[in-house]
Structures are given as C-alpha cells and as structure tokens.
Amino acid sequence: MKHSQHIARIIAITGLAASALALSGAMHIQPPTAPVTRAPVQNCHAAQSGVDRGRFRGPTEQAAKSAWNFSVVASVGPSYAKWNKARNADVTCGHDGKRLKTWTCTATAEPCDDGPPNPTPTPTPTPQPACYPSISIEGADTKLQSGAQTQSIHAWRGQVAQYGAIYQDWNKAQGKDITCRHNGLGPLQRRWRCVATGKPCK
Structure with missing residues (x-):
C-alpha cells in the first residue's frame, strides 16, 4: 500500500514539472534586454x-x-x-x-x-529715438524768398535722409525755424537764401 502511494506521488510531481515546462515554452520567456546607449550627436x-x-x-x-x-x-x-x-x-x-x-x-x-549647433543669435534692433538732434542747413538761392524757403526745407530733408524716410517730414519736426537773407542788391538782381533748422522727429 505504501509502495503504491509513493509511486502515485512521483507521478504527480512529474506531471507538475511537465506542465510548468510546457507553460514556459508557450510564454516564450526571453532574457531582459540591456538598455541601448546612444552616442551624442x-x-x-x-x-x-x-x-x-x-x-x-x-x-x-x-x-x-x-x-x-x-x-x-x-x-x-x-x-x-x-x-x-x-x-x-x-x-x-x-x-x-x-x-x-x-x-x-x-x-x-x-x-x-x-550637441546641436549653437543658433546664431538674432541681433536685437536698436530702437530709434522719437527725435534726433536739431539740424540746420542752407538751401539754394532763388529770386523769391518763398522759393528760398522751399529750397532750405528740401535741403533739410536731404540731410535728414540718413535717419530714414520716417524722419523727413518737415511738418513733424520740432523746434522748426527758417531764417532768410538776400544779397542786398536791387529787386532785379536780388537773390534770397534761407537756412532751415529743426529736430527730425517721427
């Protein structure tokens, strides 16, 4: 009787081992994969x-x-x-x-x-002032004073062009002044010259 029980116990253990082996084969157990170390760019x-x-x-x-x-x-x-x-x-x-x-x-x-290339820094534009220092310039001479005034404003705008077109508006200039003089000759030979002064502003 004891001999029969011993044989039955051996058969049971063998069956459990076979089941475990079959289960491991069905699960396809694989060893853990080592982490991949990537070289720096x-x-x-x-x-x-x-x-x-x-x-x-x-x-x-x-x-x-x-x-x-x-x-x-x-x-x-x-x-x-x-x-x-x-x-x-x-x-x-x-x-x-x-x-x-x-x-x-x-x-x-x-x-x-x-590492990645350093991006080229974008230069920050320098803000332009509201006004630049006052500019005085003499225009071409003409027979009429009004014409000489126009010529002086034209010369002023040409000088202000260095700051950009936004500053060339004579109407926006601050501290504006136009002084004129003539050559002292009679009406037929008289020539006028004017100096335009003003701070170019935008």
Whole structure:
C-alpha cells in the first residue's frame, strides 16, 4: 500500500514539472534586454590640417596637433578645437633621412563639437529715438524768398535722409525755424537764401 502511494506521488510531481515546462515554452520567456546607449550627436566641419617640424618625433606630433588646434580656432571657433573629439583623426610623420633627422608631422582631422549647433543669435534692433538732434542747413538761392524757403526745407530733408524716410517730414519736426537773407542788391538782381533748422522727429 505504501509502495503504491509513493509511486502515485512521483507521478504527480512529474506531471507538475511537465506542465510548468510546457507553460514556459508557450510564454516564450526571453532574457531582459540591456538598455541601448546612444552616442551624442556631433556637429563636424570639413577636415583641417596642422603641420610642424622638429628634431624629435614625439614633440613634433604634439606640435602638429597644436597647429591643428590653432587652425580650427581661427576658422570655426574654439568649441571645435578638441583633438579627442575630432573625427577621422590621423597624424603622419616622416623625416629627411639625414643623420640629425628633422621630422615633419601633419595632423589631420574633422573638427567636431558635441550637441546641436549653437543658433546664431538674432541681433536685437536698436530702437530709434522719437527725435534726433536739431539740424540746420542752407538751401539754394532763388529770386523769391518763398522759393528760398522751399529750397532750405528740401535741403533739410536731404540731410535728414540718413535717419530714414520716417524722419523727413518737415511738418513733424520740432523746434522748426527758417531764417532768410538776400544779397542786398536791387529787386532785379536780388537773390534770397534761407537756412532751415529743426529736430527730425517721427
């Protein structure tokens, strides 16, 4: 009797193990996936080179890299002058074959900078003043005083053009004044000149 119970217990345990194995196969259990580490985005420029000459190869290689740094700073900026971040970096050296060798090394690489490029800052426009300092200018001479006044205003507008058309309106000028004089001759030979003065305002 005890022997029969022992056999039944073994069969039950075997059945449970088989069920567990079948269940694990149906679930397709897979090992956890390691997180993907992405390399930082790089902004790179065209390859540049630095050259140097010296008696010993090691120091000459370093000097060539320094020459590369100076070239990169001058052309694309100091943030790219990082040899350890450069792409396709290479240093080639050779000597002249003489007993006291002179080494020539050339460092070539594409200068790169991590992260997105720095946007070019948009310059903030300088606000224009309501008025500029007063301007006085003499116009062309004419036979009539009224004509000389018109000529002086025309000359004033021409001078104010440097500030923009919005300031050329004589009617908006502040502190306006027109002074006129003539050459002192008789009515037939008299010529008038006027000076227009005013602060150009918008």
